[in-house]
Amino acid sequence: MTWYIVRRLGQALAVVVGVMVLTFILLHIEPGNTAKAVLGLKATPARIAIFDHTYGLNKPLYQQFVIYVDQLFHGNLGISYQLQQPVTTLIAQRLPRDAVLLGLSTVLALIVGIPTGIYQAVNHNQFADDALAGTWFTLYSAPDFLEAFLLIALLCVQFHVFYATFSGGITSVGGLLADWRALVLPVLVLSINSVAGFSQYTRTQAIQSLASDYVRTARAKGLSRRLVLNRHVLRNSLLPVITIVGLSFPDIVAGALIAESIFNFPGMGLLFWQSALEHDYPVMLGATLVIGVATVIGSLAADLAYGVLDPRIRYGSS
Amino acid sequence: MAAPSALEQAAEGGSIQRSRAPGGLTLRAFLRNRRTMSGLGIVVLLGLFCFAGPLVYHSQLVIVNLNIINEPPGPGHPLGTDEYGFDVLARLMQGGQSSLELGFAVGIAGTVLGLLYGAISGVLGGIWDAVLMRIVDSLLAVPTLLLLIIVSSMFSLNLFVIIVILSVLSWPSVARLVRGQVLELRTREFAQASTGMGATKWWILVKHMIPNTLGICVVTATFGIADAIYALSVLSFLDIGPPPPFADWGTLLTNGVNNLFNGYWWQVYPPMIALILVVLAFRQIGDAMNDLASGGQTGRIYVRRRRRMGFLQISTQFDLRS
Numbered sequence: 001m002t003w004y005i006v007r008r009l010g011q012a013l014a015v016v017v018g019v020m021v022l023t024f025i026l027l028h029i030e031p032g033n034t035a036k037a038v039l040g041l042k043a044t045p046a047r048i049a050i051f052d053h054t055y056g057l058n059k060p061l062y063q064q065f066v067i068y069v070d071q072l073f074h075g076n077l078g079i080s081y082q083l084q085q086p087v088t089t090l091i092a093q094r095l096p097r098d099a100v101l102l103g104l105s106t107v108l109a110l111i112v113g114i115p116t117g118i119y120q121a122v123n124h125n126q127f128a129d130d131a132l133a134g135t136w137f138t139l140y141s142a143p144d145f146l147e148a149f150l151l152i153a154l155l156c157v158q159f160h161v162f163y164a165t166f167s168g169g170i171t172s173v174g175g176l177l178a179d180w181r182a183l184v185l186p187v188l189v190l191s192i193n194s195v196a197g198f199s200q201y202t203r204t205q206a207i208q209s210l211a212s213d214y215v216r217t218a219r220a221k222g223l224s225r226r227l228v229l230n231r232h233v234l235r236n237s238l239l240p241v242i243t244i245v246g247l248s249f250p251d252i253v254a255g256a257l258i259a260e261s262i263f264n265f266p267g268m269g270l271l272f273w274q275s276a277l278e279h280d281y282p283v284m285l286g287a288t289l290v291i292g293v294a295t296v297i298g299s300l301a302a303d304l305a306y307g308v309l310d311p312r313i314r315y316g317s318s
Numbered sequence: 319m320a321a322p323s324a325l326e327q328a329a330e331g332g333s334i335q336r337s338r339a340p341g342g343l344t345l346r347a348f349l350r351n352r353r354t355m356s357g358l359g360i361v362v363l364l365g366l367f368c369f370a371g372p373l374v375y376h377s378q379l380v381i382v383n384l385n386i387i388n389e390p391p392g393p394g395h396p397l398g399t400d401e402y403g404f405d406v407l408a409r410l411m412q413g414g415q416s417s418l419e420l421g422f423a424v425g426i427a428g429t430v431l432g433l434l435y436g437a438i439s440g441v442l443g444g445i446w447d448a449v450l451m452r453i454v455d456s457l458l459a460v461p462t463l464l465l466l467i468i469v470s471s472m473f474s475l476n477l478f479v480i481i482v483i484l485s486v487l488s489w490p491s492v493a494r495l496v497r498g499q500v501l502e503l504r505t506r507e508f509a510q511a512s513t514g515m516g517a518t519k520w521w522i523l524v525k526h527m528i529p530n531t532l533g534i535c536v537v538t539a540t541f542g543i544a545d546a547i548y549a550l551s552v553l554s555f556l557d558i559g560p561p562p563p564f565a566d567w568g569t570l571l572t573n574g575v576n577n578l579f580n581g582y583w584w585q586v587y588p589p590m591i592a593l594i595l596v597v598l599a600f601r602q603i604g605d606a607m608n609d610l611a612s613g614g615q616t617g618r619i620y621v622r623r624r625r626r627m628g629f630l631q632i633s634t635q636f637d638l639r640s
Contacts, residue, residue, distance in 0.1 A: 011452065018456025026468050141597040143548065143568070145555045146590060149575040157579060257463055258552065273556075276467050288464055295459040 019292035078282035087286035109194035117202025140196035144258040165264040205237035246302025353606035360599035368414030377408035398584035425542035427485035432492025440500025457490040475560040540604035
C-alpha cells in the first residue's frame with residue numbers, strides 16, 4: 001500500500017510539472033504581440049517596450065519560464081494585465097464560489113443519479129430502464145448552452161420562478177446563497193450533465209451486484225428485498241461512483257465555463273473566458289494550472305479512497 | 319503453470335482450436351444488433367439529408383435578403399428563414415455537411431494518432447513508457463475546453479484548421495486506452511511465441527498489437543465523431559469557431575437560441591433535433607459496439623467519459639493504477 005501511494009504521488013507530481021510546462025508553452029507560442037493585444041493597436045513602440053519590460057516579456061522564453069516557476073514557489077502567479085490584481089487573489093476569490101456551485105450540482109446529481117441507477121438495475125432491460133436511459137443519454141447529448149437557454153425560457157421568462165443572471169457585485173459565498181433564485185439554474189444545468197454518468201455507472205455496478213452470490217444468499221436467508229438493496233447492492237455500487245465523483249471534478253469545472261458565461265456566475269470559468277477574450281495570459285496560465293492541479297488531486301484522491309475502501313486493491317497492489 | 323497452454327497442447331499433438339470469444343465485435347454481430355443498426359440508420363439518413371438533399375432542394379445561401387428575414391415556415395420556405403433571410407432547411411443541410419465532415423475526420427485522425435502513440439508507448443515499455451504516459455496524463459489533466467479555447471485563439475480558423483486542432487486534442491485518451499490494451503497483449507502467448515521466433519518489437523507492434531487493438535479503436539473513433547461534433551457546436555456558441563460564411567449545426571443552434579425570446583422557434587428546433595440526433599446516434603453505435611466487444615453483455619455498459627466536454631475519454635479511470 002505504501003509503495004502504491006508513493007508511486008501514485010510521484011506520478012501526480014510529474015503530471016503537475018507536465019501541466020505547468022504544457023500551459024506555459026501553449027500560452028507563449030501564440031503568434032502576435034501580447035502588448036499590442038492588451039494595449040490596443042494604436043499603442044506606441046515606447047508603451048509596448050514599457051509593457052514588455054514590466055512583465056518580463058522581452059526576456060527569452062526559457063528565462064520567462066524560470067521566473068514563472070520561481071514565482072510559483074513563492075505563491076505568486078503574476079499580475080493580471082487587465083485587472084491589475086494578483087492572479088492568486090483573483091483565483092482565491094472565485095474558488096469558494098465554484099465550490100458552492102460544483103458542490104451543489106454534484107450533490108443534486110448524486111441524489112437523483114444513484115437511486116435512478118439502482119431502480120434501472122432492478123428493472124433492467126425493461127421499459128422503465130430503457131426510457132430512463134434514453135432520457136439521460138438525450139440530455140447528455142444536448143449541448144449545455146441549449147439546456148441553459150431552454151431552462152431560462154421556461155423557468156425565467158415563462159414562469160418567473162428563477163432569475164437568469166446574478167446581480168453584479170456579489171463577492172461572498174453567503175451572497176451567492178442569498179441570491180438562491182439565480183443559483184438554481186446554473187446548478188440545474190451542471191447537474192443534468194452529471195446525472196447521466198452517475199446513474200448509468202450505478203446501474204452497471206448494481207446489475208453486477210444483483211447477479212452475485214451474496215445477494216442471492218442474503219435473499220435466501222430471508223432478508224427483505226429493501227434491506228438487501230440498501231445493505232448490499234447500494235453499498236457495493238457506491239464504490240465506483242466515488243471514483244467517478246473524484247474524476248468528474250474537472251469535467252464540471254470545464255462545463256461550468258459555459259454555464260458561468262451564460263448565467264454571469266462569478267467563478268473560475270467566467271474568469272478564464274474573460275481573460276481569454278482579453279489575452280490576459282497570466283490569468284489564463286494561473287487558472288489552467290489551478291484546474292490542472294485540481295484534476296490531479298481529484299484522480300489521486302479517488303484512487304486512494306478506492307484503495308482505502310476496497311481492501312482487494314490495497315492488498316493486491318502492495 | 320496449472321493448465322497447459324494452447325501451445326503446449328499443440329506441442330503434445332493436441333489440436334489447436336480456433337478460439338473465439340463469445341460475442342465479439344464482428345461485422346455479423348454489428349449487422350444483427352438492434353442498437354447499432356438503429357444508430358447507423360439515423361446517421362445514414364442524416365448523411366443523405368445533408369449531402370444528397372441540396373441536389374434536390376435548391377436555395378441560394380449567398381446573398382443576404384433583408385426582405386424575408388425571420389419568416390415563419392410557409393410556402394417556399396418549409397422551415398422558415400433565419401436572420402439573414404436564408405432558408406433554414408437549406409442552411410440545415412449546409413451546416414450538417416460541415417458537422418459531419420468534421421466529425422468523421424476528427425474521429426478517425428484522433429484515433430489513428432492515439433493508436434500509434436499508445437501502441438509505441440506500450441511496446442517500448444520501461445522508462446520511455448513512463449515518460450510518454452506522463453505526457454498523456456498532463457494533457458488529460460487540463461480540461462479540453464480550456465485547451466481548445468487557448469489553441470483556437472491562436473489561429474485564423476477554417477474547417478481544416480478546426481479538424482487539425484480537435485484531432486490533436488483528442489488523441490491522448492485513445493493513446494492511454496490502446497497502451498493499456500498493448501500491455502495486456504504483450505503477456506499473451508501469441509506475442510511471446512512471436513518473440514520466441516525472433517520477431518522484433520516493431521514487427522510485433524505492426525503484426526499483432528495494432529490489429530488486436532483495432533476493435534477498441536473503432537469504438538473510440540465512433541465516440542470521437544460524436545464528441546467532435548459536440549465540441550464544434552460549443553466552439554460556435556462561444557463564437558470562437560470559424561468566421562461567418564461557415565456554419566455548422568452549432569452555429570445555427572446558437573443563432574436560434576439567441577432569437578429564442580423573439581419566438582422564432584423554427585430557428586431553434588430543427589438544428590436542435592439534428593444535433594442531438596447525430597450525437598446520440600454515434601454514441602448509441604459506440605456504446606452498442608462496446609458491449610459487443612466486451613463479450614456481448616446484455617447490460618448497457620456506460621462508457622465512462624472523463625470529462626464533461628472531453629472527447630474520446632473512454633474508461634480510463636481504472637487504468638490510472640496500471
